[in-house]
Amino acid sequence: MFTATSQLNVTLICGPTDMRKAIDGLSNIVAYDLEKEPCSEQLFVFCGRARNKIKILQWSNNGFWLHYKRLEKGHFQWPGIDDEHLSLQISHRQLNWLLDGLPLHSQEAHPHLTYRYHDE
Numbered sequence: 001m002f003t004a005t006s007q008l009n010v011t012l013i014c015g016p017t018d019m020r021k022a023i024d025g026l027s028n029i030v031a032y033d034l035e036k037e038p039c040s041e042q043l044f045v046f047c048g049r050a051r052n053k054i055k056i057l058q059w060s061n062n063g064f065w066l067h068y069k070r071l072e073k074g075h076f077q078w079p080g081i082d083d084e085h086l087s088l089q090i091s092h093r094q095l096n097w098l099l100d101g102l103p104l105h106s107q108e109a110h111p112h113l114t115y116r117y118h119d120e
Helices: 023-033 092-099
Strands: 009-013 042-047 053-060 063-070 087-090
Touching: 009 092, 023 042, 023 053, 023 063, 042 092, 087 092
Parallel strands: 009 042
Antiparallel strands: 009 087, 042 053, 053 063
């Protein structure tokens, strides 16, 4: 099971991506369309037109990881499928929501709380 850690930034690639692309094709999208460094310490997340497949490109020390998930039934709640923005920064929590089939702005999730034990 893939889980996103809070150590890496997550960049969601808006719009549909040709899921036949492998590491080199996805790296080219990151490098030339987004003008970002594919070999950086972050996750680049791609989704197919049917929204039932996701690929995550990740650089790790000396090579790429390509994570792939295909839904047998249903589709991902992918934002920006018709958006004109090329990419979107999301949190690790939001990525895990997407992978679990929830929208990015889920009303069902517990809100983030910050407690202070001492008032200053």
